[in-house]
Ligand code: NAP
């Protein structure tokens with residue numbers, strides 16, 4: 001008979017898990033593997049709440065295995081290091097993002113693009129090489145191969161820096177890859193949530209002009225006066241959209257729900273690029289005419305490799321970029337998830353794990 005999550009491994013662990021597609025999280029006892037030769041064991045301090053956590057706990061993508069402990073924006077301190085570990089020492093502050101394993105030998109892995117490895121192991125809702133289930137950062141401790149662990153720059157705060165481990169790299173990587181960093185060019189950011197608000201800040205750090213495209217008129221003032229956007233378009237206002245047609249060089253689309261691409265493609269100049277990062281539960285319709293007639297490009301991107309994630313963290317530390325967060329206790333997670341579903345967060349919930357996860 002298979003062992004219970006609590007008995008699978010030698011080290012006791014405690015977190016919050018969803019047990020079914022209601023997505024409701026509750027306390028969950030499980031276990032973590034022994035610190036292997038290449039592993040570090042981490043005491044978790046903070047963990048961001050990504051919309052992917054919400055999609056997963058509600059099984060919106062159809063492949064959630066329960067119980068699931070979400071969380072892939074993890075900041076903590078190393079409590080133990082295996083004998084082969086070179087990058088980290090006990091007591092150091094580190095980060096763990098969306099991936100904790102890959103084959104290490106394929107073309108993608110060799111090019112530091114572990115995020116595209118066919119055998120990629122996600123931080124949660126996945127299995128590790130020994131066949132046991134992986135649990136994420138809404139928990140007190142985690143054991144990770146050092147290859148997938150990030151150095152956390154000294155001047156990045158642990159709480160507001162945590163969301164960079166997913167939201168930050170997810171917007172940074174396509175901006176670099178698709179050549180969306182030329183100072184003076186005009187970037188549109190669709191959806192002002194966790195990913196979107198970091199895209200605004202990173203876009204400004206690259207010297208871009210940034211326009212937010214949002215369904216929430218009440219976010220306009222903050223987008224401009226706090227986050228540094230140059231302008232704000234309400235996507236449900238046809239007159240405003242019409243006036244802005246053909247003005248953007250690039251768009252980063254972070255919308256988490258099914259939405260029309262037609263207006264976004266219309267906002268792009270000839271040769272413009274629309275990069276979709278959101279993962280709605282159903283496919284989007286791709287309008288062909290504006291693509292063909294304007295030689296426009298639609299692309300996608302999935303987080304980033306570990307090397308580039310380190311580069312992004314160092315970039316954010318250098319430019320003073322952090323996430324705007326609402327710090328919550330673990331027991332507030334269900335309310336936070338309900339608010340996240342309604343786009344009611346400014347702009348990322350972060351769980352104060354170490355100060356609220358008592359057994
Ligand atoms: P989030 O904080 O909930 O932000 C999403 C934003 O989308 C909302 O704040 C809202 O912005 C807008 N939105 C929501 N529903 C909408 C609708 N029906 N129509 C139009 N706009 C809507 O989510 P997030 O954490 O930034 O994640 C965004 C998406 O990216 C999720 O689907 C997530 O799973 C995915 N994701 C992908 C990757 C990747 O590697 N590609 C990585 C992480 C996350 P406004 O209020 O401004 O309209």
Ligand code: ZN
Nearest residue numbers: 050052166167
């Ligand atoms: Zn995420």
